[in-house]
Amino acid sequence: MTQLPLRAQLASALGRTAATLSRVTGRGDGSVIGGRVGLMLEPDLLRKLAADRKLVLVSATNGKTTTTRLITSALQELGEVATNAFGANMPAGHVSALSHAKQAPLAVLEVDEKYLPEVLDTTGASVVVLMNLSRDQMDRAAEIWLLAQKWQRALTGKNTHVIANCDDPLVTWGASTASRVTWVSCGQPWKEDSWCCPRCGGPLDRKGDDWACRECSFRRPEPAWLLDDDAVIDPARRRWVLDLQLPGRANRANAAIALATSEAFGLPVERALPRLREVRSVAGRYTTVERDGRALRLLLAKNPAGWLEAFEVSDPSLPIILSVNAQGPDGRDTSWLWDVDYRVLRGRPVYVTGERRLDLALRLDVAEVPFQLCDTFEAAVNLRPPGRVDVIANYTAFQRIRAEFGRAV
Template structure:
């Protein structure tokens, strides 16, 4: 690297280490921020010489990135932003900290995908899904699909691994008819998509999207579900040869088998055989604190992150039939608008003990009352633990509420 980049990289590592030592966080943002101030091209310099995979989408990025890094580890050391800092500052910090690894797997915020593609020149990109998220400041889903589509048109040589079940992703990953379509290599995976409320209208022509079982098609133009090469089937994954691989994860829910299928598909783009990679997926036990289990006062507490309607639907699928604490904040990282709560069907929680807390607990209370779900309001996490019997306590929280509860558990430690 140029001398300026070497200095920036060294300062980035030092700043991140000081942040961790001072207890101000993991350093995954401040280190990259300072490094990029010294050398605005630092991310490109750090990416040079590595074979890189990018993972982007509204939901599942952090988990899929962690699983992909585990799968790609068959080939050698892999740099990754494992704490979920998914903007260029986080990517810069992760690559600077890792040193000269031959591979990198980076989670990328969907808004920043064009910028990170330009800086890192990835070998492959995984496109997971697109749904509503923080609409008080973020793009509408169709606008995000358009951004992705326009970006990928400029990079026809990049291998794309994309979700065949999401019409918005399919449209974004499929180039317009012509020479570019023949050049683009797209590998399709099917992990199932239970959330359909952001893809009723075709992004190409505006006609209705029709559905029958797993299949979907546009009523007014040729856009339709492509045939996937990687498919979740039962407790495993079918690869493009038709071979079935049992997936044994320590992470809950069918959605994570879908994330595992994506990871195997991405790793295959680097030449990793699924038979070599599948056993490594089971080594992932917690992802940036998500799915972590902690025992406190006879309660086995499991932490689940849910940030928008689609991810709350999956969180209910993961959670056991046990007392459940819901925590909602509306601070800047969460998005300030909580109206999305009315897009979540909380009916699956009926019949279990439900507790609510967080800055916006009263917004959640109104929603649960409309959904006829009885609940108990608690002011602190400690009060919630005391209010449930010994055994499992499921905790489902959005971003900052999740971090508040993690911090509370750390203080108890």
Template sequence: MSGNSDPLSPRAKLAVTAGKAVAAASRAAGRGSGSVIGGRVALKLDPDLLARLAQSLDVVLVSATNGKTTTTRLIAEALGAAGPVVSNALGANMPAGITSALAGGSEARYGVIEVDEKYLAGVARDTDPKCIALLNLSRDQLDRAAETRMLAENWREGLAGSKAVVVANADDPLVVWAASSSPNVIWVAAGQMWKDDAWSCPSCGGVMQRPGDDWFCGECGFRRPTPSWALSGDHVLDPHGSAWPIHLQLPGRANKANAASSAAVAAVFGVPPQVALERMYQVQAVAGRYDVVQFQQRDLRLLLAKNPAGWLETFSLIDPPPTPVILSVNARGADGTDTSWLWDVDYTRLSGHPICVVGDRKLDLAVRLEVANQHFQVCDNLDQAVQQCPPGRIEVIANYTAFQDLRRRVGN
């Protein structure tokens, strides 16, 4: 690590310049934002670049299986009240994408960084964060992600020596287990609809007891910590017991939970809850999620759901029947190629909605809906599915690459 007053050595500056050039070339060739390839080139030229770029920033890391892109955006918006922010707002959340994002923020005071769960410990080591937000852990990308208990263990070991303030969801036993090794934790009661990944105690393997919103292990005594922040209906309760109204343009209970965690993070940096929550109102959509777009004389609302926990939360916010629903599932590399998770989703919640099914794995989804006794049509593509629906609102729910396909098709 160089001791210059300018944190970037000539080599680091060269790496940043080269990375930006490669990213620009990639964009010009129509291959996406270029942030990942640019970051890879920059890190090849200076393997310490991420640490050097983070040196001049107060860094917040955000990790979870669900909600990290949205929460990163909400925190970035809130911290903007205290100074300029740089963030990987488009969700390139592995070291290369993070390096690219930080390289673009030379004037920033804060770095608000979404981190893929598997990379959290390494990125925390490199960036020396002031704060780490941990929202949830659930099954995702079954073919390549570690089983959730192993991820929690990885977080627990990786964060054990961290000086960061950890803002963690008290309602997710796996997150609590992971965060408990940290000396400085702020617990948030953010809720947890999906509970099927935490029926056994992460500490001893015993059976978890879950009376009401509480949870504890009857065998070793591992239990839900007392939260200092909480989501209560449409309000955030702060540690002094004051209730602050949440006004969001983003729909659903999950986003209120994200806002509660974000307010707790903002407070670590001295931004009061009222100011933080008012700034969060500016966010209308996050990387296309929740956008309503006009397509073939219909209003399509684009919703991302990539694992059972995400689908459960998404079903809770769609308009009631008979609003049509289009479901699209792919199983490409970025999605995970194993679609067995479809069997963990309760598709009976769609009863009464006309359903159209598209995407690479539409037949896997069709079998699952058949078993759930749902009425549906399998369609060749989005255009055909939209034609089956009457004019008006359509809810479109897709997993990761299917969502990108949809955005390209509707010009979003």
């Protein structure tokens, strides 16, 4: 790695100190404050820290943190990897991650969809991973077709290798201007945001994961990689059984993307896949924690597509606690709750908590799902006898629960 200029070295060192103080004083994990301090002292710090590294940027509405973890785990086969493991996915978080692994020749960074053009331009990343686009944080984010359009513009003229999910029409459109694309078919269970062609506005004909516009030539590209139930089929048409510890179809899709990305770095499946199988939880997601004889499995769901995935992982035989907030990181607009089909919860004991528990309670009442309203998460837990319980929470509610258990990873 090239030696950083003195100002950048100082900014990076002070940022790491701020991050350490944040952790020691219990104010947070330091993954944001350290980067903010560094950028205040050296506004071009991200560019300087990214120089001379082989860098992957991972962006999507759902699954960014998990896919970043899986790619990082695989690429560690090649050497040290810098990464923002806890999901601080804006420039301050990227600076903090790169500062803490100054000599790592590889870096895998989760990037907020809205910030991807800026971060790509700043870092000159050689690989970009694009997985899905759906409605999220509607008070903050633009319409998702505008995000896809920004991706298009950001990739135009760049010598960037894109790994993209061809089953999502918006992602396909967003990646269409890239100089090189590896298409991966990993599914799109949530289709409510992509029934119209992003190129011309015409209707899309959809059959399974295949799709094509009726009114123009825009259609699903032929994938090089294919998720096939519990296995991945590679470009040589070899079938690899995934056998992951992470549960659910969404994580198998994330693994398919991770394997395609690993190959872009020259890492074959037979070396990457064992690394993916070692991952058991991601920043608290899928972790089971204990409290007074109750085994609580923590699931994150931030938007309608995420709730669909969480329901697929959740055990229908278990009671379930639902917690919803509407702070800045969540988006303050909770109207998306009405896009989630909660009828799947009928017949289960359901407990509702969080700052916006009344919003969720109304939605469940309309869906005719019986529930019990609880003032706090602790009160909801105490209503259950010892045994297993599933917990689904959106972002800040999830982080608050996780903090109660010592930020379980």
